[in-house]
Amino acid sequence: MVDQSASRRVLILGAGNIGCWLGGRLQAAGAEVHFVGRPRMLDALRAHGLTLTDLDGGRLQLPAADLRLYEAIPEGLAGPWLVLLCVKSRATATAAAELGKHLPAGTLVLSMQNGISNAEVAQAAAPGLMVLPGVVPYNVAEIGPGGLHRGSDGQLSVQDHPDLQAWLPLLDAAGLPVAMYDDLKPVQWGKLLLNLNNIVNALSAQPLRAQLLDADLRACTAALIDETLGLLTRAGIKPMKQGPVSPRWLPWVLRLPTPLFKLVARRMLRIDDKARSSMADDLARNNTTEVNAINGEVLRLAGKLGVLAPVNARVVTLLKAWTPRSSPMSGRAMRKFLNV
Secondary structure, eight states, X not given: OOOGGXXXXXXXXXOXXXXXXXXXHHHHTTOEEEEEOOHHHHHHHHHHOEEEEETTSOEEEEOGGGOEEESSOOSOOOSOOEEEEOSOGGGHHHHHHHHHHHSOTTOEEEEOOSSSSHHHHHHHHOTTSEEEEEEOOSOEEEEETTEEEEOSOOOEEEEOOGGGGGGHHHHHHTTOOEEEESOOHHXXXXXXXXXXXXXXXXXXXXXXXXXXXXXXXXXXXXXXXXHHHHHHHHHTOOOOOOSSSOGGGHHHHHTSOHHHHHHHTTTTTOXXXXXXXXXXXXXXXXXXXXXXXXXXXXXXXXXXXXOOOHHHHHHHHHHHTOOTTOOOOOHHXXXXXXXX
8 A cells, every 4th residue: 555645756657748738737736746758748848837728717837947847757856756657549558668667566557548548558568566547537638839628527437446545645635526436438439539629620720718618520420429338338338428418328428419419418518618639739730649549549449340430430530531631521521531
């Protein structure tokens, strides 16, 4: 068990939007937080510090001089540590292997990443560590150098483990309360169903709220969710509700005419105009997206079941054909291509 009195040292591996949001909140609550990230984000933090805002009007500022920033995992990390693994899914195995080289055996690592399989990949790459899956339900967007904005609501979820107990007071103090589950897979699939909207949002290049108010774009997301729900039923997986609407009702709600949708989905639309998906950010910067960890999971499940998932396959084809010269897709054009 972790000594609760020492439970203040946190390593953020993957200091992007989510990593910096969680780490910033923890540092403001008194934790000793070390951020490991890419030069682009670290340079912005060194120049501007870290400013966190949210849709409720909250604002938190951490001066650049108070931030511990690294481009690689620093040497000499004596425990105990809580590690929040926030790298993109494609970097999971490499990042976890590096953690295994630097941290004491048994160090607790929370995989706060999209997708279903990252914790398992990380555990295989660093068998001496204790890797638990987690789910971040809300959207965090970069709105300027060193400025991050939480544009939607939700509570963190993590697979339960005794070693997590010592860190709960710190997480609570940081305004990051955690819901714990014996099996996180239903929660992860519930979140992935919502994340199926990310590729639609990215290809449309619209803010999330504006995109959700487009009936044709909603129809595309509804078709992706419908197809995935069918696969989950075949596999005997019951996804857990992760938003205001039950998973089985999501496609129906999304297909409502926009005036009715605005009435029925008021809580779903509690997203401010700054919110957008991380996949949209990646596509705009010509970075590799996390489509393999989201729609790719659906396609892999279909393969295991010996069936097809044509809507998810088509939308992945669209994303893979995207170039910096591509124009944003209208809802009508996307719907026609997906045949939905």
